[in-house]
Amino acid sequence: MFDTVILMKMGTEIPKVVEALERQGLVDRAVYVSKATMADERIVRDIRTIQAERGDCFAMIIVSRKERSGLLAGLVPATSRMATRETGV
Numbered sequence: 001m002f003d004t005v006i007l008m009k010m011g012t013e014i015p016k017v018v019e020a021l022e023r024q025g026l027v028d029r030a031v032y033v034s035k036a037t038m039a040d041e042r043i044v045r046d047i048r049t050i051q052a053e054r055g056d057c058f059a060m061i062i063v064s065r066k067e068r069s070g071l072l073a074g075l076v077p078a079t080s081r082m083a084t085r086e087t088g089v
Contacts, residue, residue: 001065002065003064003065003066004062004063004064004065004066005062005063006060006061006062006063007060007061007062007063008059008060009055009057010055010059010060010061011054011055012054014050014051014053014054014055014061015051015052017061018047018048018050018051021047021061021063022048026063026065027047027048029063029064029065030047030061030062030063030064031043031044031045031047031061031062032044032047032050032055032059032060032061033059033060033061033062034055034056034058034059034060035056035058035059036058036060038058047061
């Protein structure tokens with residue numbers, strides 16, 4: 001069993017994925033990321049809110065069994081992300 005799993009190419013299966021994560025008690029440990037690193041990047045921490053969506057080809061759900069810190073654990077202002085990209089830090 002893995003500590004972190006990344007689910008990609010879900011398309012219309014998102015509702016089933018969310019339901020499965022709820023049954024396993026992992027829905028609160030999941031984060032939806034769409035178009036990561038792109039200008040219109042989107043991070044959703046309550047994946048129950050995306051059940052009616054069809055994931056694009058750059059969308060993923062990241063599920064972590066352990067408590068984590070870092071980029072996906074907390075909000076990072078877009079200006080910080082852009083500064084990091086531009087300076088390489």
